[in-house]
Amino acid sequence: MAEKKKLSRRKFIVRTLLGGTGVLLGATYLGRNTLRRGFYDLMDDPSMLTYMGDTENPVIWFQISNDNVVTLHSPKVEMGQGTFTGMAQMAADELEIDVDNIQVVHAATSTGNIDQMSTGGSTSIAGFWQPLRELSATMREMIKIEGAKKLELDVSQVKATNGTVSGGGKTLTYGEVVDGVTEWEIPDVPALKDPNDYKYVGKPVPRVDLVDKVVGAPIFGMDGEFPNMLFGAVARPSKIGAKFISADTSKAQGMPGVVKIVEEVDFVGVVAKSMIEAENAKNAISVKWNTDKSWETEDIENLIQVGNGNDMIIQKEGSSGWESDAKEVDQFYSAEYSSPIGAHAQIEPNGAVAIVENDTATLMISTQVVKITRSEVAKRLGLDEEQVNIVPTFLGGGFGRRLHTPHAVQVAVMSKAVNAPVKCFFNRKEEFQNDTFRPPTHHVMKAQVNDEGVITALQHDFASGDVAIDSALVPGFAHTIVGTDIGAIRGGQIQYRNIENVRAISWHVELPFATSWWRSLGLLANTFAIESFMDELAIKKDKDPIQMRLDYIQNDEAGKRLRKVIEVAREKGGYANTANGNRAMGFAASTDAGTPCAHVVEVLVENNEIKVEKVTCVIDPGFAVNPDQVKAQCEGSIIMGMSASLYEKMYVEKSELRPTIYGPYKMALMRHAPKEINVEIINGTGTPGAVGEPPLGPIAAAIANAVFRITGKRLRQMPLSLA
Amino acid sequence: MKVTFTINGESKTVETDGDNPLLWVIRDTLDLKGTKFGCGKAACGACTIHVDGEAVRSCSFAAKYAEGKNITTIEGLGNKDNPHPVQQAWIEEIVPQCGYCQPGFMMATAAMLSKNPNPTDEDIDKKIINVCRCGTYYRMRKAIKKAAELTTNSPINS
Numbered sequence: 001m002a003e004k005k006k007l008s009r010r011k012f013i014v015r016t017l018l019g020g021t022g023v024l025l026g027a028t029y030l031g032r033n034t035l036r037r038g039f040y041d042l043m044d045d046p047s048m049l050t051y052m053g054d055t056e057n058p059v060i061w062f063q064i065s066n067d068n069v070v071t072l073h074s075p076k077v078e079m080g081q082g083t084f085t086g087m088a089q090m091a092a093d094e095l096e097i098d099v100d101n102i103q104v105v106h107a108a109t110s111t112g113n114i115d116q117m118s119t120g121g122s123t124s125i126a127g128f129w130q131p132l133r134e135l136s137a138t139m140r141e142m143i144k145i146e147g148a149k150k151l152e153l154d155v156s157q158v159k160a161t162n163g164t165v166s167g168g169g170k171t172l173t174y175g176e177v178v179d180g181v182t183e184w185e186i187p188d189v190p191a192l193k194d195p196n197d198y199k200y201v202g203k204p205v206p207r208v209d210l211v212d213k214v215v216g217a218p219i220f221g222m223d224g225e226f227p228n229m230l231f232g233a234v235a236r237p238s239k240i241g242a243k244f245i246s247a248d249t250s251k252a253q254g255m256p257g258v259v260k261i262v263e264e265v266d267f268v269g270v271v272a273k274s275m276i277e278a279e280n281a282k283n284a285i286s287v288k289w290n291t292d293k294s295w296e297t298e299d300i301e302n303l304i305q306v307g308n309g310n311d312m313i314i315q316k317e318g319s320s321g322w323e324s325d326a327k328e329v330d331q332f333y334s335a336e337y338s339s340p341i342g343a344h345a346q347i348e349p350n351g352a353v354a355i356v357e358n359d360t361a362t363l364m365i366s367t368q369v370v371k372i373t374r375s376e377v378a379k380r381l382g383l384d385e386e387q388v389n390i391v392p393t394f395l396g397g398g399f400g401r402r403l404h405t406p407h408a409v410q411v412a413v414m415s416k417a418v419n420a421p422v423k424c425f426f427n428r429k430e431e432f433q434n435d436t437f438r439p440p441t442h443h444v445m446k447a448q449v450n451d452e453g454v455i456t457a458l459q460h461d462f463a464s465g466d467v468a469i470d471s472a473l474v475p476g477f478a479h480t481i482v483g484t485d486i487g488a489i490r491g492g493q494i495q496y497r498n499i500e501n502v503r504a505i506s507w508h509v510e511l512p513f514a515t516s517w518w519r520s521l522g523l524l525a526n527t528f529a530i531e532s533f534m535d536e537l538a539i540k541k542d543k544d545p546i547q548m549r550l551d552y553i554q555n556d557e558a559g560k561r562l563r564k565v566i567e568v569a570r571e572k573g574g575y576a577n578t579a580n581g582n583r584a585m586g587f588a589a590s591t592d593a594g595t596p597c598a599h600v601v602e603v604l605v606e607n608n609e610i611k612v613e614k615v616t617c618v619i620d621p622g623f624a625v626n627p628d629q630v631k632a633q634c635e636g637s638i639i640m641g642m643s644a645s646l647y648e649k650m651y652v653e654k655s656e657l658r659p660t661i662y663g664p665y666k667m668a669l670m671r672h673a674p675k676e677i678n679v680e681i682i683n684g685t686g687t688p689g690a691v692g693e694p695p696l697g698p699i700a701a702a703i704a705n706a707v708f709r710i711t712g713k714r715l716r717q718m719p720l721s722l723a
Numbered sequence: 724m725k726v727t728f729t730i731n732g733e734s735k736t737v738e739t740d741g742d743n744p745l746l747w748v749i750r751d752t753l754d755l756k757g758t759k760f761g762c763g764k765a766a767c768g769a770c771t772i773h774v775d776g777e778a779v780r781s782c783s784f785a786a787k788y789a790e791g792k793n794i795t796t797i798e799g800l801g802n803k804d805n806p807h808p809v810q811q812a813w814i815e816e817i818v819p820q821c822g823y824c825q826p827g828f829m830m831a832t833a834a835m836l837s838k839n840p841n842p843t844d845e846d847i848d849k850k851i852i853n854v855c856r857c858g859t860y861y862r863m864r865k866a867i868k869k870a871a872e873l874t875t876n877s878p879i880n881s
């Protein structure tokens with residue numbers, strides 16, 4: 001095993017975390033404050049908002065066993081997005097070893113390989129592109145140095161190929177080389193390989209977790225166990241804004257299997273011998289909750305209105321007060337759009353397995369915020385952070401739901417109270433009612449068009465609840481500096497910057513329940529509004545909707561990439577602008593975190609039901625480290641986005657968020673999914689960018705635009721419905 | 724009560740409250756973690772197993788009804804060295820993303836194919852009604868068709 005001790009530390013990787021070359025949308029932000037501008041730049045370049053950890057020490061990243069397996073400790077978690085596979089590819093190419101000899105695992109915090117950020121925002125591969133290849137190349141050189149010593153040769157006389165070091169007619173495997181090495185010499189970062197020489201990077205390598213996931217291996221948070229483990233259950237509120245006051249636990253005491261009732265200032269839980277016994281006893285507890293006000297769906301809709309809350313201009317080009325400059329002949333158009341409260345509905349519920357004993361705590365948990373989970377547990381237990389070991393597991397879906405892990409604290413507290421390991425998970429009703437929801441939104445689009453049919457001004461006002469506030473991806477003070485929620489505004493800016501006057505205004509509204517990241521943040525709803533309205537304008541002015549968009553795209557680098565994906569989508573999707581009976585195509589495009597994406601959808605309307613039959617998706621992620629997994633992310637984004645566009649909606653009744661189960665919370669199933677999804681990848685820059693969320697952007701608008709061509713009805717509310 | 728059944732080819736007797744969902748007996752008593760908990764109300768299909776060859780949502784199947792039955796879970800469907808044709812097809816199409824719902828889908832697919840070796844798209848739509856949040860349905864449909872091919876061409880599984 002490669003040993004960590006006696007490492008001669010040298011700073012050998014210079015990386016500017018908050019600098020670099022951002023692919024900016026290029027908007028003229030209303031940011032007099034340079035810090036504020038800085039945060040906007042961060043949003044546009046995912047590689048800047050992604051990884052903050054140790055890029056100096058290959059030994060905490062790689063372990064090499066005697067049988068020549070390299071274990072890569074990933075500080076980012078795997079939630080289906082394929083990050084582990086992309087990492088294995090990058091490492092294999094620079095380490096000069098077969099990708100099958102690389103095993104990627106989650107780095108427990110005890111390894112010291114800790115990310116100060118979260119896993120999310122479509123940033124992992126983009127952020128690792130440079131440091132992980134450099135770490136891998138450096139590790140390869142370290143192995144060569146030790147190999148040369150064992151072969152009694154100069155390092156210049158040995159070469160590393162296929163997991164071996166050879167020279168002078170002799171060969172050692174990496175495993176043989178590292179055996180017994182306790183002190184490593186760390187050379188300068190060597191030159192990286194020419195991307196054309198990569199054997200794995202850029203190729204459709206099968207997922208590294210594929211077989212485990214196909215045979216049902218116990219890799220998820222809920223599969224975690226410690227010996228002699230007990231089971232916990234925590235009483236959770238069903239009503240909005242409910243605060244725990246007190247509990248009558250008399251009925252639960254002495255119920256079968258109950259080991260202890262754990263009552264704290266902020267929650268009450270039960271520890272029992274089985275999950276069912278814990279659940280039964282929890283249900284027998286009568287909890288007094290403080291709820292100050294009763295809420296209905298209508299109250300929430302009234303809150304989420306443009307004009308409410310704090311407004312912030314996030315994009316402004318051209319003259320101010322454009323309406324007053326209008327000539328007599330100019331025409332004005334406006335339309336309003338909205339999206340509902342969305343649930344994450346990831347299939348693996350939240351929870352954790354904890355063991356707290358003596359002065360240490362160990363937790364196995366599905367989390368996107370390993371560092372924050374550790375801090376919160378340490379703080380509550382009064383331990384140093386180093387005394388808490390977070391062992392991240394594979395996530396049974398992330399989508400932003402694992403960015404808040406207060407349940408980790410509860411499970412740790414219960415474990416401490418019974419002096420034994422405890423496992424505790426949400427039930428499904430608790431998941432639906434205690435989610436950190438996708439906030440509802442409201443949008444007002446306005447346009448001014450001159451007598452030649454040219455759009456001279458376009459404005460997007462939109463209201464949303466919290467998205468990124470309190471999120472691990474954004475420093476706590478960012479909200480204060482920026483003046484708005486930088487998650488809610490994703491996709492909110494207008495990308496047609498050849499329009500003379502362009503403005504986007506974000507209205508931030510406080511909601512009475514928790515809202516947060518939901519895959520793609522504000523992108524889906526914001527693109528729905530902007531791209532539906534562009535289509536409405538094209539129809540009003542009798543223009544081809546794709547050509548009209550192209551006419552307003554600026555000629556800088558971001559504009560050229562957007563133009564290309566639109567043109568390729570038009571061609572590959574064979575876009576036709578008129579309906580064919582009850583079938584029609586719809587088009588929309590968006591740019592998110594520097595990645596442009598366009599969809600051509602083919603929609604069938606039958607008995608007022610909207611059915612998406614085919615999607616052609618064109619994306620330019622900069623560079624696809626794994627084209628197959630980029631396609632998988634596009635397919636998944638399209639289906640998840642379609643599900644949200646057509647079916648999903650939470651409502652509020654007597655202060656309860658509902659529905660509380662799949663089915664009534666309608667989601668796309670096999671029968672709803674398109675039977676054909678063609679993804680075309682453009683490697684526009686040679687450097688990987690965001691992939692996991694950008695393809696969600698255009699889907700709702702593309703569907704609505706197709707539906708209009710079939711029915712003549714303009715659907716401006718998600719979920720889209722003709723009924 | 725004591726309940727005796729065959730699971731993945733082995734006879735097992737477990738002590739349990741007969742009304743407990745079979746899912747927890749499988750996961751917590753028998754330590755077979757491939758069968759997943761998703762909703763506890765038979766609404767998502769993550770816990771799908773075979774009981775005498777029928778696809779059953781084990782979160783809503785009382786343990787007492789397992790008496791004398793022949794049960795298969797994902798661990799008994801196939802393994803790394805010898806995957807079931809459905810698992811083989813899932814590997815070839817690189818279906819899983821997060822992977823959590825996938826055992827339930829594979830069990831539902833295997834049960835469907837055992838009765839209907841060549842399902843149409845309509846059959847698939849009707850029979851495969853589990854929930855996948857990552858949106859792998861597109862690849863799953865391709866994998867189901869591939870599994871049908873593999874099953875038809877395989878002398879063992881025909």
